[in-house]
Amino acid sequence: MSPSPAAPLRTVLVGAGGIADAVHMPSIREIGDELIVVDTVVEIDDDRRTAFAEKWGVPHRTSSLDDALARHPDLVILCTPPSLHRDQVMACLDAGVTVWCEKPPALSLADYDAMTAGERDGGPWAPIVFQQRYGSGAEHARTLLTSGALGRPLIAHCQTTWFRDEDYFAAPWRGSFSGDGGPIMALGIHQIDLLLTLLGDWEQISAQIARRSRDIETDDVATAWVRFADGTLVTIANSAVSPAQESHLRIDAEKATVELTHLYGYDNDDWRYTPAPGVPETEAATWRNGLPNERSTHTPQLRTLVADVLAGRRPQASGDDGRKALELVTALYKSALTGQIIRRGSIGDGDPFYAALNGGISF
Known part of the structure; x- marks a missing residue:
């Protein structure tokens, strides 16, 4: 367990699309530079990356999450498509950095369990955006x-x-x-x-x-x-x-x-x-x-998350808490596609619905 960081949290924002521009950056600015600042933006599109950094005054910009993690940030915010969440969350946790991930958290329970396996007591954690x-x-x-x-x-x-x-x-x-x-x-x-x-x-x-x-x-x-x-x-x-x-x-x-x-x-x-x-x-x-x-915007969740990271305590919507909605949705699909009544906790390793939301069944 590493020591809790000091304010302001040096933050990396990954993905410079609409939700980052219209939602996350306004929430970050509302909370205030004394608590959280975006130090780096990661975006694969050159023009969008440049425009975003210039608009919001972000000092560092890169197309590589690994490069951003090499700067040892305190927090990463993922605003990327769900199919990228597993690998990106795992990279952040492997680097010892708490990562706030946009919903949906992952596209299968297997992916979610793999990406949160790197959470540790005292951090880092991978809370999900459930504002x-x-x-x-x-x-x-x-x-x-x-x-x-x-x-x-x-x-x-x-x-x-x-x-x-x-x-x-x-x-x-x-x-x-x-x-x-x-x-x-x-x-x-x-x-x-x-x-x-x-x-x-x-x-x-x-x-x-x-x-x-x-x-x-x-x-x-x-x-x-x-x-x-x-x-x-x-x-x-x-x-x-x-x-x-x-x-x-x-x-x-x-x-x-x-x-x-x-x-x-x-x-x-x-x-x-x-x-x-x-x-x-x-x-x-x-x-x-x-x-x-x-x-019920992103702001109250981010404010709580910042306080949790600074205090070294597990945030809501991380670990098992962040998994609950995904498990219910997965069970919904299994029931609909198999005609069965599904019980909580019954979808585990070896079940095709654990590995894929639709269990590999087309309809």
């Missing part, structure tokens, strides 16, 4: 649910019904099991991770997938039902072909219905609590969110 769990609205809902203030969760619904046209899927790596994993991995995994953060461990899943409209390798719509370890029954709906786009999460507990409706990010006001008949108004009033509003 939906970090808004103050989710923090408040999680406190109410885990404390029992709302009674036992009974039934829930997790919905990601978005719209992506043919142009979106024109990129050869999109809509493929070897590229981005398809719409469940690329789109629905946000709400799935939030669902798991709020409700805990699931127990078994049964699912169906279909290709209804887009000319892609993967599904463009999917549904599933899931039984959680505490008995809560959950339905999941995922779509890349829904004109009225919506992200929706609903949890019906004994004392209240918790609802979140948004699209790509939420504020405190996007959460609604409806008390059950007979619940006193005075009790329902205690459910109000008194936390300062923090939108």
Whole structure:
């Protein structure tokens, strides 16, 4: 275990595309140069690398991750396609550097386990970008649910019904099991991770997938039902072909219905609590969110990550915690493609679905 670094964290940003420019750099600047600075940008496209470095004032630029790691940074942020994540994360951990990796984390459980095998107690770690769990609205809902203030969760619904046209899927790596994993991995995994953060461990899943409209390798719509370890029954709906786009999460507990409706990010006001008949108004009033509003952007997760790295403690969404949503998605595909009910923890080495999201099955 190496000593914890000092602020500001010297950071390498890998991939200078849209999400790096429009999302990560604004979040880094919002947190402040006293805590984190981008020292190097890695990008294989010469023009994009130069333009990005000049726009954001990044002093060092290279096309090689190995060259950037040779400068001994404190943190690496990966904004690259999912098919590159395994090797890039492994290289960072081998160099002793914590790496924050954009979702989806990997394209198979085998890849995820291989790339996180280099994590160590005290660091380095490989947390995944799961910003939906970090808004103050989710923090408040999680406190109410885990404390029992709302009674036992009974039934829930997790919905990601978005719209992506043919142009979106024109990129050869999109809509493929070897590229981005398809719409469940690329789109629905946000709400799935939030669902798991709020409700805990699931127990078994049964699912169906279909290709209804887009000319892609993967599904463009999917549904599933899931039984959680505490008995809560959950339905999941995922779509890349829904004109009225919506992200929706609903949890019906004994004392209240918790609802979140948004699209790509939420504020405190996007959460609604409806008390059950007979619940006193005075009790329902205690459910109000008194936390300062923090939108579910990358910023709150990065702020927490920076604090964790500086303190030498394991970040959320790393290791087993970062694996949970990927395991559920993998089980969803195994159920849909085999017609079986799949139990949590049953997909391991030797199972074709451990090595590939679709288990090598075309549909």
